[in-house]
Amino acid sequence: MSRPGESAQQRDTPVLTERGGVRKAAILEAALRVIGDKGLAGLSMRAIAAEAGLPLGALGYYFKTKDDLILEAFELHTRREADRVLAAFAGVENGDHADDIAEHLTAFIHHGLTEARTSLVAEYEFLIESTRRPDLARVSRAWRQALQIQVSHVASRLGSDDPETDSEIILSVIAGLEIDHLSTPLDPSTTQAIRTALRRTITRLGLRGNAARL
Amino acid sequence: MSRPGESAQQRDTPVLTERGGVRKAAILEAALRVIGDKGLAGLSMRAIAAEAGLPLGALGYYFKTKDDLILEAFELHTRREADRVLAAFAGVENGDHADDIAEHLTAFIHHGLTEARTSLVAEYEFLIESTRRPDLARVSRAWRQALQIQVSHVASRLGSDDPETDSEIILSVIAGLEIDHLSTPLDPSTTQAIRTALRRTITRLGLRGNAARL
DNA sequence: ATATAAGTTGTACGTTCGTTCCAGTTCCAG
DNA sequence: CTGGAACTGGAACGAACGTACAACTTATAT
Numbered sequence A, B: 001m002s003r004p005g006e007s008a009q010q011r012d013t014p015v016l017t018e019r020g021g022v023r024k025a026a027i028l029e030a031a032l033r034v035i036g037d038k039g040l041a042g043l044s045m046r047a048i049a050a051e052a053g054l055p056l057g058a059l060g061y062y063f064k065t066k067d068d069l070i071l072e073a074f075e076l077h078t079r080r081e082a083d084r085v086l087a088a089f090a091g092v093e094n095g096d097h098a099d100d101i102a103e104h105l106t107a108f109i110h111h112g113l114t115e116a117r118t119s120l121v122a123e124y125e126f127l128i129e130s131t132r133r134p135d136l137a138r139v140s141r142a143w144r145q146a147l148q149i150q151v152s153h154v155a156s157r158l159g160s161d162d163p164e165t166d167s168e169i170i171l172s173v174i175a176g177l178e179i180d181h182l183s184t185p186l187d188p189s190t191t192q193a194i195r196t197a198l199r200r201t202i203t204r205l206g207l208r209g210n211a212a213r214l
Numbered sequence C: 001a002t003a004t005a006a007g008t009t010g011t012a013c014g015t016t017c018g019t020t021c022c023a024g025t026t027c028c029a030g
Numbered sequence D: 001c002t003g004g005a006a007c008t009g010g011a012a013c014g015a016a017c018g019t020a021c022a023a024c025t026t027a028t029a030t
Helices: A021-038 A045-052 A056-062 A066-090 A098-113 A117-129 A134-157 A163-180 A188-204 B021-038 B045-052 B056-062 B066-090 B098-113 B117-129 B134-157 B163-180 B188-204
Strands: none
Touching: A021 A045, A021 A056, A021 A066, A021 A117, A045 A056, A066 A098, A066 A117, A066 A134, A098 A117, A098 A163, A098 A188, A117 A134, A117 A163, A117 B117, A134 A163, A163 A188, A163 B163, A163 B188, A188 B163, B021 B045, B021 B056, B021 B066, B021 B117, B045 B056, B066 B098, B066 B117, B066 B134, B098 B117, B098 B163, B098 B188, B117 B134, B117 B163, B134 B163, B163 B188
């Protein structure tokens, strides 16, 4: 008997679709859901197993400890979310007006606060836990840095004269709007307030789609 | 035998300095510290008792359940923190330049990320938990609303032509900057980046201390 | 076919958890 | 002084926890 992590089938980019890999992926997905709606405080191996529809014993086979499982779940989340964020900003590059840009970001936040709410809550659970776990902190930092680099490129294309600062401001505003509206049900007037805040931010930063380079 | 919550000595504004009240306050303080450095996941009645230097049995006397304790700790935190935030913005009102305003906010964030880090982490623990507990969510909303009202008054005095939106932007930027730098040790260059972002935000929003009313 | 490895599952271990209880102590009104 | 109320603290409860393990089945390779 051996464990997957010790076996020769381990790769640089783990393939999660081979024999036992589907199960491993299902466990991580289940963990992300549990973290999202019960929090890390409510996360137990038994709760994950129940959510995944698997026996408790299965978890010990794929993950040495609960902490390992949490780390891998966070890595999975950042991999997936990075794509989503970049997609949101990619749609922005050819927009013509500041309002178009703001609209993309509004839709992004709106999605996070409604359909993807569980995932968003899980994300902030991880970020807070990162203050206590160096391994999670490394993932947080790498993710945040990747986001900022990409967003600053976008800001540069949109005519920013200080892309680094503007990307920091934009990412901060997004995070702040998300946090501030997580405890509240998202009604239309709230969405409108978010839109207004984003429009004003983008406009005042002087970002526009068809910007000539400075 | 009776419990304080059932007794006639209960008041609208609980006095925490009477006979057993000192202990109750000590328990809440201990809970805030434990939440800050072990998280809600690491919060146990025994950990609180140990942190407060009290026997486990004492907790059951002052708080019916752990959830009650958490709620009261959150209320204590918001009461205390509201004062601190308003003080930070109060020092801003008579400033002359956008840079002065930004400097106040930078100092505020810097303090939260260094000396008051434990308290800041606890705050975000509460905010995330608010997504799952309606009683905590009420506290979050009330607190957030109080902050926004006060900050929008300040923004108005600083010449904002849309104080509500500007206060939402400012509070979001602050929250975002805090969150984004919680997983990272706060070195001087990071502080400088925060200062730069705040300066640009304030400047671009057109806020200045000696503003004439529009 | 047979052996070896991979995957699977139910059970059980020792700990820690929130909460309850009660005998004992301190306080204050009468 | 005396009674009852407020307060104290240690012990104990059942429940839930993370993890380890051994018996078992399935797949793969020679």
